Amino acid sequence: MLLIRCPYCEEERPELEFRNAGEAHIARSANMAGESDDDFEKFFFIRSNPKGIIYERWRHMHGCARFFNAVRDTVTDKFIMTYRAGEPKPSKLPIISNEVVAK
Amino acid sequence: MSGAFRIPGAGRLKQAKTARFNFDGQSYTGIEGDTLASALLANGVHLVGRSFKYHRPRGILSAGAEEPNALVEIKRDAARKTPNVRATVQELYDGLEAQSQNRWPSLSFDVGAVNDIASPLFSAGFYYKTFMWPKAAWKSLYEPKIRAAAGLGISPDKPDPDHYSSRYAHCDVLVLGGGAAGIAAALAAAETGVRVILADEQAEFGGSLRFETGAGIDGQYGFAWAQAAIARLQGMDNVRVLPRTTAFGYYAQNFVGLVERVSDHLSAPGHDLPRERLWQVRAKRVVLASGAIERHMVFADNDRPGIMLAGSARTYLNHYGVAVGKNVGVYTANDSAYAAAIDLKKAGVNVAAIVDLRDHPTGPVIDEARALGIEVNFGRAVIRAGGKLRVSSMTVQPKNGGGERTIPVDAILMSAGWTPSVHLFSQSRGKVAFNDETKRFVPGTYAQDCVSVGACNGTDGLSATIDEAYAAGEKAAKDAAAKTAKSNKPKVDASESWSRGMLGAAPGAGPDTTVKAFVDFQNDVTAKDIRQAVHEGMRSIEHVKRFTTNGMATDQGKTSNMHGLAIAAEVLGKPIPEVGLTTFRAPYTPVTFGAIVSHARGPLFDPTRKTAIHPWGEAQGAVFEDVGQWKRAWYFPKGGEDMHAAVDRECVAVRKTAGLFDASTLGKIEVVGPDAAKFMELLYTNPWEKLEPGRCRYGIMLREDGFIYDDGVVGRLAPDRFHVTTTTGGAPRVMNHMEDYLQTEFPQLNVWLTSITEQWAVIAVQGPKSRDIIAPLVEGIDMSDEALPHMSVREGKICGVPTRLFRMSFTGERGFEVNVPADYGQAVWEALWAEGQKHGAAAYGTEAMHVLRAEKGYIIVGQDTDGTVTPNDAALDWAVGKKKADFVGIRGMARPDLVAKGRKQLVGLKTKDPKVVLEEGAQIVEDPKQAIPMKMIGHVTSSYWSENCGRSIALALVAGGRDRMGDTLYVPMPNGVIEVEVSGMVFFDETGGRLNG
Numbered sequence A: 001m002l003l004i005r006c007p008y009c010e011e012e013r014p015e016l017e018f019r020n021a022g023e024a025h026i027a028r029s030a031n032m033a034g035e036s037d038d039d040f041e042k043f044f045f046i047r048s049n050p051k052g053i054i055y056e057r058w059r060h061m062h063g064c065a066r067f068f069n070a071v072r073d074t075v076t077d078k079f080i081m082t083y084r085a086g087e088p089k090p091s092k093l094p095i096i097s098n099e100v101v102a103k
Numbered sequence B: 001m002s003g004a005f006r007i008p009g010a011g012r013l014k015q016a017k018t019a020r021f022n023f024d025g026q027s028y029t030g031i032e033g034d035t036l037a038s039a040l041l042a043n044g045v046h047l048v049g050r051s052f053k054y055h056r057p058r059g060i061l062s063a064g065a066e067e068p069n070a071l072v073e074i075k076r077d078a079a080r081k082t083p084n085v086r087a088t089v090q091e092l093y094d095g096l097e098a099q100s101q102n103r104w105p106s107l108s109f110d111v112g113a114v115n116d117i118a119s120p121l122f123s124a125g126f127y128y129k130t131f132m133w134p135k136a137a138w139k140s141l142y143e144p145k146i147r148a149a150a151g152l153g154i155s156p157d158k159p160d161p162d163h164y165s166s167r168y169a170h171c172d173v174l175v176l177g178g179g180a181a182g183i184a185a186a187l188a189a190a191e192t193g194v195r196v197i198l199a200d201e202q203a204e205f206g207g208s209l210r211f212e213t214g215a216g217i218d219g220q221y222g223f224a225w226a227q228a229a230i231a232r233l234q235g236m237d238n239v240r241v242l243p244r245t246t247a248f249g250y251y252a253q254n255f256v257g258l259v260e261r262v263s264d265h266l267s268a269p270g271h272d273l274p275r276e277r278l279w280q281v282r283a284k285r286v287v288l289a290s291g292a293i294e295r296h297m298v299f300a301d302n303d304r305p306g307i308m309l310a311g312s313a314r315t316y317l318n319h320y321g322v323a324v325g326k327n328v329g330v331y332t333a334n335d336s337a338y339a340a341a342i343d344l345k346k347a348g349v350n351v352a353a354i355v356d357l358r359d360h361p362t363g364p365v366i367d368e369a370r371a372l373g374i375e376v377n378f379g380r381a382v383i384r385a386g387g388k389l390r391v392s393s394m395t396v397q398p399k400n401g402g403g404e405r406t407i408p409v410d411a412i413l414m415s416a417g418w419t420p421s422v423h424l425f426s427q428s429r430g431k432v433a434f435n436d437e438t439k440r441f442v443p444g445t446y447a448q449d450c451v452s453v454g455a456c457n458g459t460d461g462l463s464a465t466i467d468e469a470y471a472a473g474e475k476a477a478k479d480a481a482a483k484t485a486k487s488n489k490p491k492v493d494a495s496e497s498w499s500r501g502m503l504g505a506a507p508g509a510g511p512d513t514t515v516k517a518f519v520d521f522q523n524d525v526t527a528k529d530i531r532q533a534v535h536e537g538m539r540s541i542e543h544v545k546r547f548t549t550n551g552m553a554t555d556q557g558k559t560s561n562m563h564g565l566a567i568a569a570e571v572l573g574k575p576i577p578e579v580g581l582t583t584f585r586a587p588y589t590p591v592t593f594g595a596i597v598s599h600a601r602g603p604l605f606d607p608t609r610k611t612a613i614h615p616w617g618e619a620q621g622a623v624f625e626d627v628g629q630w631k632r633a634w635y636f637p638k639g640g641e642d643m644h645a646a647v648d649r650e651c652v653a654v655r656k657t658a659g660l661f662d663a664s665t666l667g668k669i670e671v672v673g674p675d676a677a678k679f680m681e682l683l684y685t686n687p688w689e690k691l692e693p694g695r696c697r698y699g700i701m702l703r704e705d706g707f708i709y710d711d712g713v714v715g716r717l718a719p720d721r722f723h724v725t726t727t728t729g730g731a732p733r734v735m736n737h738m739e740d741y742l743q744t745e746f747p748q749l750n751v752w753l754t755s756i757t758e759q760w761a762v763i764a765v766q767g768p769k770s771r772d773i774i775a776p777l778v779e780g781i782d783m784s785d786e787a788l789p790h791m792s793v794r795e796g797k798i799c800g801v802p803t804r805l806f807r808m809s810f811t812g813e814r815g816f817e818v819n820v821p822a823d824y825g826q827a828v829w830e831a832l833w834a835e836g837q838k839h840g841a842a843a844y845g846t847e848a849m850h851v852l853r854a855e856k857g858y859i860i861v862g863q864d865t866d867g868t869v870t871p872n873d874a875a876l877d878w879a880v881g882k883k884k885a886d887f888v889g890i891r892g893m894a895r896p897d898l899v900a901k902g903r904k905q906l907v908g909l910k911t912k913d914p915k916v917v918l919e920e921g922a923q924i925v926e927d928p929k930q931a932i933p934m935k936m937i938g939h940v941t942s943s944y945w946s947e948n949c950g951r952s953i954a955l956a957l958v959a960g961g962r963d964r965m966g967d968t969l970y971v972p973m974p975n976g977v978i979e980v981e982v983s984g985m986v987f988f989d990e991t992g993g994r995l996n997g
């Protein structure tokens, strides 16, 4: 079970308290009704589904109930960082590695 | 005497404490502290099971968790029957009953053994090749037969009467494995004061110190030192010591699953004790001290009962005081087996010969064996074992060929070397590295905050092990909690040491042979099978594994994986690391479902939600149905009524006089704040800004894709306060949906959302007499039609308690929904019921509610819609605000496919025969005479007998439905085709006059 740091509670809590809420940084148009079919398709259906770094939304469902954003590596499942909803996509990621090479 | 093979003066068990037990109907005596295996061996019983595929007689191979052969059923009573218990792990208790498995009619004469003779049929990949055709036969014929013939034990057929418990724990340092290494690491960490958990799968700590007679630490014998150290650790407040506890899974971020066997070793476990306890531990640092597992030698008929691992034979002697034979042979490729021969010889057991595959080994153990007069043969192989139900001889040959010599023996002790137990390390996603010199995989690259020490790290010798482990314990404490202490490292006085050994098939079982030299005992995989898999094209070790099933049994190949890998590598002509090791997966040893499920079964499997009015319904004899987690009154049978009679009566009563209905489960959300109306505009299709306080509106919620997500009546209590209702099942997801938009898309809106589902009990009073029933109990609300018209809401008091009184209807009758604080729910219900009785009102349940709403064509989201239905499809266009610039779903709803012609639309269906009630879910076709498969144009979503209409009624989603009014369509059913006519959705009171009736 993963530990996820809630940026509102400022605490690492077990995965069971959280719900994934899909990819992050997909802006809803201010003029939704006027979107073209293509733009709506991109907005609603198309997701990056990367192998590697993904920016996604999580909700601290059984905690503070806030939605926030997380950067996760889909290969290792490691959370690289989390940040509050509305904050910009981080331009630089911290280097997270606790790999230790045996003597 | 507890068995003829018990050696006086040997072992650590107290002879006086005997325990009676029963195996296959025969009773025996053992000693407390025995395992079932040691007690059987003490009585000279080696034959304990039949093998999986060939039904070959099998004995006890090991003295621990790696055991592949000695699987038995342990029976306490009719319900407590546990199959596939390893006899080497099961502790003996007085009265233990065990049975062998996979044999018929008896263990010594087993009909299934014909598979052994017919074995060419059962070679590698046999199942894949033979039983894949014809495909249909797999399910009906092959699989049941294979499962019946092959197989392990029989699953218990009664519910498990035991209870299980579950704990979460946090610690700074978790030490897995309680041998010398684990104890040293735990001591080092514990002395700094950090929180330590030390777990070991055995009842007693000590690991290999149980059999190593040559180990001395701090002036004591190794095992005695271990017991003293454990006693010290148990006395420390910061340490938790868990015996009989197996770490079975290593998950992300140092989360480790352990199972503690609490009472399986007790003769009469108290009812207060769980059978097992699941520990879910989050550790800052993990020290892996899981030891090493001895490998067997791969030679012909190496599975005969009486052939076992040398270190295990030593354990039986030095710990349990049991000699595994009277005249034993030894077959080895490393030094460790010599120690077994020496210990047995000293205990008075004849050692017929040591056969050593190595050409010129030297060392103190070899000298000692010779000094004791044991015959030692170098450069020779055991090419065959004699005997069937028990080994009777070993045939020895120079390893490069030459004259054979058969030596009578009643046991063979073998050792091909020791495999570091890297299971947990590998589960932690660490990468193993192959040491070419010692021919073993050891921990290489770590992925988590853990460290391996001792034998599981490939560290040989007690001194080096204690040094490494103690230092690791100190470092783990420092890393986890920045704590240090004065070093108090145990001092090693004497040590046994060995390494090396061999991998793969021994001479006599090489590629030119067809002998049965077993690699994997539990799945009956031979060296030949592995070679055949490679010859048939398997290249990856993962494919070889699946094709042969090597290592796929419940023992997960603890003794077999390395041999299998080496044989495959040899045939492939590749070095071992290039062929690669198969993946280690949790669980390390089998875990019961009970331990994982723990308390979450029966009534505790899922929360049960009951309304405040539930007890009244129960007292009235209501029949309840499950709606999500809720228990809802389904109908209220009176005087022997069946469901139909009760529902008909309830439906008629509501339309004739009135009915009371417990609607408390409706989801309720309060939307509050200066921007509440703006928020509602965005989340619902309807316009809300102009809804006057005190009025209600039926709202539709869409997802962004334009499909109906939920619906419900919304009352505006004040300009900044909405009382929103949702479907019973939809409440949590609607709340989530609202929060999502509020927090992430419209955070500028000043709105608060509160779930009030549990706060308000809701009593629906519906029917022509509803106002007469309610009015006498209400204070402060004008109940006249002018003051309180249909679709309005008022706050006031009822029975002296606050109420939100809605005038609304889900029946088409004049109706009210009385919201009162849940604590008063039942009291107000009872008061309303008493009033209702004066008018002949009935209580009605969810079934009548469904019928009544269907008579009016009111939809139920999730029944008449399925996530692909738009408001237009459901004939709810009127509820979509045409002038609105935005709401969730506004764009999705306009997608080309969602506005195309021919979409499925919700319509009514009337069967031509009014007595016929359609089945919900039934498919609808235009032409019943067309060829099968027919073109299906829709399906029935709701269907009931309507006593009020005197006929059946149904709602259906039909392609282009609204253009088919009056058309005849067909519903083909197994017993014939049902003719139906497409109609409007309202079957009763089409003009809606009764809302004010």
Ligand SMILES: [Zn+2]
Pocket: A006, A007, A008, A009, A010, A060, A063, A064, A065, A066
């Ligand atoms: Zn939080």
